[in-house]
Every structure is written in C-alpha cells, then in structure tokens.
Amino acid sequence: MDELPIRTGDDVVRVRQQVRVVAAKSGLSLVDQTKVVTAASELARNALVHGGGGLARVDVVTSALGRNGIRIGFTDEGPGIADVDLALTDGWSSRDGLGLGLSGARRLVDEFELTSKPGSGTSVVVVKWSR
Amino acid sequence: MERVPVLKIGTTLFVSIQIDLQDESVVRLQEDLADELSATGARGVIIDITAVEIVDSFIGRMLATIGSISRLFDAETVLVGMRPAVAITLTELGLSLRGVRTALNAEKGLALLNGSA
Amino acid sequence: MDVDNTQVRMTAYMRDHQDKVVGRWSELVAVGLRGRSSAAELRHELDDLYTLLLRAMSGADEQAVGELRATLAEMSRSRARNGFTPTQTALGVFALKDALYELIADAAELVPEYLAFSRMIDDLGLHTFETYAAAREQIIADQADAMLELSTPVMKLWEGVIAVPLVGTLDSARTQLVMEKLLETLVATGAEHAVLDITGVPTVDTEVAQHLLKTVSAARLLGTDCIVSGIRPQVAQTIVSLGIEFGDIATKATLADALAYALERGGQHIEKRNSGLPQQGPA
Numbered sequence: 001m002d003e004l005p006i007r008t009g010d011d012v013v014r015v016r017q018q019v020r021v022v023a024a025k026s027g028l029s030l031v032d033q034t035k036v037v038t039a040a041s042e043l044a045r046n047a048l049v050h051g052g053g054g055l056a057r058v059d060v061v062t063s064a065l066g067r068n069g070i071r072i073g074f075t076d077e078g079p080g081i082a083d084v085d086l087a088l089t090d091g092w093s094s095r096d097g098l099g100l101g102l103s104g105a106r107r108l109v110d111e112f113e114l115t116s117k118p119g120s121g122t123s124v125v126v127v128k129w130s131r
Numbered sequence: 132m133e134r135v136p137v138l139k140i141g142t143t144l145f146v147s148i149q150i151d152l153q154d155e156s157v158v159r160l161q162e163d164l165a166d167e168l169s170a171t172g173a174r175g176v177i178i179d180i181t182a183v184e185i186v187d188s189f190i191g192r193m194l195a196t197i198g199s200i201s202r203l204f205d206a207e208t209v210l211v212g213m214r215p216a217v218a219i220t221l222t223e224l225g226l227s228l229r230g231v232r233t234a235l236n237a238e239k240g241l242a243l244l245n246g247s248a
Numbered sequence: 249m250d251v252d253n254t255q256v257r258m259t260a261y262m263r264d265h266q267d268k269v270v271g272r273w274s275e276l277v278a279v280g281l282r283g284r285s286s287a288a289e290l291r292h293e294l295d296d297l298y299t300l301l302l303r304a305m306s307g308a309d310e311q312a313v314g315e316l317r318a319t320l321a322e323m324s325r326s327r328a329r330n331g332f333t334p335t336q337t338a339l340g341v342f343a344l345k346d347a348l349y350e351l352i353a354d355a356a357e358l359v360p361e362y363l364a365f366s367r368m369i370d371d372l373g374l375h376t377f378e379t380y381a382a383a384r385e386q387i388i389a390d391q392a393d394a395m396l397e398l399s400t401p402v403m404k405l406w407e408g409v410i411a412v413p414l415v416g417t418l419d420s421a422r423t424q425l426v427m428e429k430l431l432e433t434l435v436a437t438g439a440e441h442a443v444l445d446i447t448g449v450p451t452v453d454t455e456v457a458q459h460l461l462k463t464v465s466a467a468r469l470l471g472t473d474c475i476v477s478g479i480r481p482q483v484a485q486t487i488v489s490l491g492i493e494f495g496d497i498a499t500k501a502t503l504a505d506a507l508a509y510a511l512e513r514g515g516q517h518i519e520k521r522n523s524g525l526p527q528q529g530p531a
Contacts, residue, residue, distance in 0.1 A: 034220050041187040041189075219427050228469060
C-alpha cells in the first residue's frame with residue numbers, strides 16, 4: 001500500500017502518476033485507467049483545495065471472484081461537508097462540472113464511499129475493477 | 132514550474148501541451164496566451180493535446196476559459212488531438228467544452244480556422 | 249474451509265490403510281462414472297488425491313491445502329470437459345467417506361474424529377461444485393462479451409463519414425463500447441461526420457437518449473459532427489412526449505438522408521454521369 005501526502009499542486013500530480021502505475025498493474029483497460037486517474041485527480045485536488053491538505057492511499061485489491069482492481073482512499077482534516085447528498089447530486093446532464101466534482105468522480109469509478117462531518121474532515125474511498 | 136511555450140505562426144498561436152500539467156503551469160499558460168493575443172492580434176489559437184493523457188475538470192475548465200478569453204480578443208480557439216480515452220472520460224465527467232472548437236489534428240484545426248475566418 | 253489437522257488418529261489410520269481405502273474408493277467412484285473412465289487411471293488419480301489429503305490433514309506442509317483445492321478444481325474442470333455432471337464429480341469425492349466408514353466400523357476410537365473428517369470431505373466436495381459453477385459463469389460472461397462486440401459494428405460509409413448502426417437495446421455497456429470503437433475509428437480514418445442509426449433500437453426513452461447524447465458529445469471532442477438517423481414515427485412521438493431535446497444535433501429519418509446531409513456538409517457532391525452503361529460491341 002502506498003501512502004502519499006497531498007500538500008501541494010505537485011503532490012496532486014504525483015498522486016495521478018502513482019494511481020496510473022497501479023491501475024496499469026491491476027490490468028485495467030486504457031479507458032478505465034484514464035477514468036480512475038482522472039477521478040483520483042479530482043479527489044486529490046478536493047482534498048488540497050477544500051480540505052486544506054490530506055493523504056491518499058493506493059492499494060491493489062482482489063474481488064471474491066478473483067478480479068483485480070485498484071482502491072484509492074483520500075482523507076483530509078478539513079471543514080467537512082455539511083450536506084453530503086447535495087454535494088453528490090448534480091447529474092450528468094446538468095451544469096458543466098462546477099462545484100466539488102464529486103458526482104463526476106463517482107461516475108468514473110465502480111465503488112464510491114464518502115464519509116464527512118462538519119468539523120471532522122472528509123474521507124472518500126473509490127474502487128475500480130478490471131473487466 | 133514548467134512553462135508551456137506559445138508559438139506564433141502567421142496569425143495563429145500554437146500551443147502544444149507535452150507534459151502532465153501542474154496547476155501553476157495551467158494558470159501560467161492562460162496568462163501567457165492572453166498576453167500573446169493582446170500583443171500580436173492573432174486571429175486563432177490551436178491547442179494541441181495529442182500528448183495529454185489526463186484532463187480533469189480543472190484543466191477542462193482552463194481550456195474552456197482560454198476559449199472565452201480568445202473570443203474577447205476576437206480570436207477563435209481550436210482544441211486538437213484529444214485522445215479517445217480522454218474524450219470518453221471528459222464526457223462522463225459532464226464536461227462538453229462547448230465554446231471551444233475541436234479537430235482531430237493541427238492540420239484540420241488550421242483548416243477550420245481558415246475556413247471560418 | 250479449513251482442512252482439519254487435529255485429526256491425528258484418523259490421519260494415521262488412513263495412512264496405514266491407504267491401499268485398501270483407495271481401492272474401495274475407486275470401486276465406488278467407478279460405479280458413478282458408469283465405465284467412462286479406465287480403472288487404472290481412476291485409481292491413480294484418487295491415489296494422488298488421497299496422498300495430498302493426508303499431507304493437508306497432517307498439517308506438516310503449508311502448501312498442501314492450497315494444492316488439494318487446486319487439484320480438486322482441476323479435476324472438476326476436466327470432468328466437466330469430458331461431459332460429467334458436477335454432481336457426479338462431487339459424489340466421487342463424497343464416496344471417500346463411504347469407503348472409509350466401511351473400514352473403520354470396528355475401530356471405535358476413530359468414531360469421534362469421523363464427524364470432523366466427514367465435514368471436511370463435504371467441504372471439498374462442495375468446492376468441486378463451486379468450481380464447476382464458476383467456470384460456467386465465465387463462459388456465459390465471455391459469450392455475452394462476444395455478442396456485444398459482434399452487434400456493435402462501426403463502419404466507413406463514405407470518405408469522411410462513419411456509420412454506427414445500433415441494433416438492440418442501448419445500455420451503458422454497449423454505449424461504452426460504441427464510444428470506444430467510434431472514437432478509435434475516427435482517429436484512424438480522420439472522418440469528420442458520424443451517423444448513429446437507431447432504426448434497430450426498439451425503445452428510445454430518457455436513458456437511451458442520454459446514452460446517445462453522451463456518444464455525440466464524445467465524438468464532438470474529437471471534432472466530429474454526429475447525425476442521428478433511423479428515427480421511426482413511434483420513436484419520434486415518444487421522444488417529443490418525454491420532452492427529450494436533441495438540441496443542435498441533426499436528426500434524419502433514414503441512413504440515406506443522413507449520408508446525403510453529411511456529404512453536403514463536407515462539401516462533397518455526387519453527380520450522375522449522362523453516358524450511362526458502356527456500349528455493347530457489334531453482335
């Protein structure tokens with residue numbers, strides 16, 4: 001498991017590169033690699049810009065049926081999100097990718113788990129499986 | 132910080148993004164292009180992203196912003212060479228980049244600029 | 249599943265009576281296979297399995313359990329390939345219990361360990377069944393993929409025009425495939441127009457419309473203009489009643505109309521020559 005700090009813009013680039021390496025190793029197709037790296041970029045940026053900095057953890061995971069996948073966890077100690085449902089709403093056909101980009105990132109991955117409380121930071125864990 | 136060079140050929144500005152852009156470089160590129168457009172009176176901007184593997188919402192918005200800035204200078208922007216995987220991902224993210232014209236490569240992009248000028 | 253390695257007495261007994269147990273086991277399994285496997289081959293296979301089982305039960309060797317499960321899985325797959333049902337394979341494993349029971353009926357000190365042993369064999373038998381099921385699932389999944397591939401052709405219709413005839417339901421999986429194939433073809437051919445023909449799509453609801461719009465959006469990022477053709481009267485009515493907006497995406501009734509439109513937009517023009525058919529020579 002790799003643990004990467006997110007404190008600067010350079011760190012966001014580093015997270016992208018690391019996720020790309022692990023995604024390729026997990027056997028994801030090129031399109032799927034692009035999707036998960038882009039999602040990671042969105043979430044890392046969020047942690048930096050809205051969370052005041054944080055951490056990313058990148059893992060290779062295996063499903064019960066033996067499929068490989070990549071799991072990435074983002075944590076920050078920021079102010080947290082008051083209305084999680086609202087943050088996740090904008091659907092595909094509305095607005096041009098503004099806001100926190102969480103719903104966009106969610107569409108790019110297979111599993112998406114968000115936990116956040118005002119005052120206790122935010123945690124997002126995403127998984128993308130190989131086909 | 133890496134700075135993306137802006138080339139001027141005739142009345143067109145060419146930008147070729149070769150690296151994994153860091154946020155500062157992205158903002159710097161926007162500023163440099165605005166400066167060049169103002170200084171040279173260029174009528175078109177071609178941004179070549181053939182080598183770009185990841186375009187997230189930040190970079191996507193920068194590209195859309197460059198389009199808007201160019202129009203203020205009465206110039207047209209064409210984004211060329213987007214990779215299929217990037218296009219599919221951007222579409223999934225909900226970014227349609229309307230307001231920026233697109234073409235498969237620089238040659239077609241130039242044809243587009245000359246056709247519409 | 250844990251192969252119990254606390255069955256010390258059972259293990260010892262089984263080791264001492266290997267020949268007899270495997271012999272009886274072979275006989276029982278042969279009955280179930282109804283003569284479709286040679287006696288010598290069967291004996292050999294079961295003997296190997298038995299030895300592996302003993303290794304696992306004695307706990308001396310860490311890889312034994314893994315090897316045992318792998319060997320059983322392979323046996324299950326091989327039997328399936330030869331037309332045996334998974335039940336036959338599993339029963340073959342369970343038969344070991346019968347073979348052993350017949351022999352230990354007089355050995356009272358083994359009876360307490362027999363229950364644990366029996367459970368262990370049950371687990372192993374079920375494992376062969378699960379392997380069979382998993383293999384079937386994989387075949388079905390592979391066939392589904394093959395069908396998806398076959399029913400999503402992307403073809404060059406004319407210089408600069410790509411056609412994508414969509415047949416069947418347009419769900420997320422197919423949309424992903426269509427986008428990937430279409431975009432790759434656009435890059436390869438340099439086409440500036442693409443026709444998405446939906447004549448073969450039975451229903452167009454909001455979800456299907458969204459899939460179409462996504463595809464058009466993606467193609468646009470590569471500088472290609474899309475035309476949606478094949479809109480049947482009922483489909484047109486549904487689209488309007490659902491309030492689906494195709495915005496500035498051109499839509500045409502037929503593929504032919506769409507082609508004409510694409511050629512026009514691309515500055516291409518088709519002319520009919522007056523000379524017609526070549527002249528026939530003198531009779």
